[in-house]
Amino acid sequence: MVKIGDESGGKGSGTDDKIIPLSSPFFLHPSDSPSLKLTQTMFNGENYDLWADAVRNGLDAKNKLGFVEGTVKKPEGTEADNPEVVAWRQCNAMIKSWLRSVIDEKLHPSITFSGTVLEIWKELKERYSAGNAPRVHQLKSELTECRQGTRSVVDYYTHLKSIWDELANYSRVPDCTCGAGAAFAKEKEEEKVHQFIMGLNTALYDHLRSNLLMEDNLTSLSRAYALVLREERHKAVTRIREDQSKRPWQLVRWRPWKRNNDKTEEKKSLSHLIALTAKSGTIQPKIVGIGLGSLAEDAAGVEEEAVEAAVVVEARQRFDPYRKSLQPR
Template identity: 40%
Template sequence: MTGNDNEVANSPYTLQPTDNPGVSLVTCLLTQDNYSTWRRAMRNALLAKSKLGFVDGSLPRPTTSSTNEAAWIKGNSMVISWIFNSLHPSLHSSVAFFDTAGELWKDLEERFSQGNAPRVHQLKIEIVNTQQQDQTMSVYYTKLKGLWDEYGSYCQLPNCSCGAIKEYAAEREKKKVHQFLMGLNEKFNVVRSQILNTEPLPSLARVYGLVSQEERQQQLTTSKGNNLLEGASFASKRNTNTFNSRQLSGNRDVSKLFCDHCKRWRHTKDKCFELHGYPDWWENNRKGKGKSANSSRTSEVERVDYSPISGLSKEQYNQLMSLLSLENSKGIDSMANFAGLSHEEADWHG
């Protein structure tokens, strides 16, 4: 592309094939409350199209004898259409009869642009009062950054070639960090303290990244905690149901139940230990009863060297004690067997 071609392409009178009256240059439509944002976005779009001169007065209408008059009329009409398409439908009727883009632009500025001092004061109040509350970190930061950017448009940094301007910009950055941290919820107190104790204080972008990382970690921990609570609730409900079922089976009359497999009473085939396996407590109970029985059987009567009963010899007395001990052991075994049977049957049925 030659120099002449570049000049033609960058000329405010040039319309590209993609330029048409139905295009909307910005995505944010102008309403009653967003003029500063809309104005900045629209200025950037017109600059990209080399058409800003039509609205800021730097490109007046040529005289009727000029060869550029027709091109100016076409460009002016195109800019009017672009501005019209970027307005909220409720504003269309109030701007439909402007003849030049400059007049339309000036009318919108007079209607919606607030004075610098009142708006700056309002922005400062909003920045100080902005809190995270129930917003996500992304929503909270985006809202706060929008206020900072608009406030910055009213407070431009002075042109300076010395190092003081860098220090001034760094102080503004620190002020934003503190404002951002002040609005965080209490659940970020730990990460906030860590950031404030860091020297030097991290940049705003770095601080946002650290807090966002903490937010994701807390969300993960909360999710795990909810899963544990759900599991505990399910286990508690299952244990309650099991306890209730055992109570019902314990109160049930099992005297008429009969097992077709082992031919025993007080249980059925579907609960027979011989088919389904013996529980751990079964062998322990059997060993305990066996040990008690063996100790009863193996206990020997202490023999004496004389008979304490008059008329009985030593041998007769010892024989009598042996007979009495034998009878006692039989009675104890019978009682133990009866008690063991009742216990086993109770355990058999849960």
């Protein structure tokens, strides 16, 4: 029998009992289940590198990364004389279920009869990993052709950063703590700034791009992103204001005027006139004068006082049939 939860690693009361420490890769938490998903990224046969990185991260969090890297091997002996063999078998079955839950169902037949998690992992890598050189070439081609187009700044930057991060995973430059390492990191940062501003929409950000390039010391990537994002928001506010000014209404003037010896009708609010006009026959065109465009200005005998109000296009269109009849003869 295998017991869990005692960090000390001591033995239980029975001769066959063995405590699995919490830090052991053989430890399975009570909340671990075969239906658990290590990542939201599903492997579909074309996104191996992205999927494998996400799965490795999930397994590392569960202290099970050694099962796919080959560092955690099957213990020697049999289940009868070595309880760790039982623990290994249970962990192996659990991880196989975790992998199956994040692999597209159409690929399940190819991994169903694989014996261990390590065998499955190696088989998937050999079959679907494109290799470093072809993938690096593909990423650099995408980086060269990457343009904002009609995307938002956030979407454009996120796409760029995903390419940069994946390229960094393939980088073979050794870590360095000397001054040369800092200079190299600064140069890589400036290269990213150039790539970022180079792909911006020229029609929208050409002026800002020129300002950034005119600086003596090229700004950092984070500041360049913040400035472009601020400019995008400013343009969005400006566009909203312009759209509001082009809404389907305009300011017009209406005035009562005399015609055919009829008495001048008492001035009503324009909104009231619109409401009345919606009801068929409630207003006679010969009594009410509505100023549309220069119509009121051309009316004969019109008083100079006028009322300005907003008129929706639908209301204006209701008056269109009366425009000719409203014009003084």
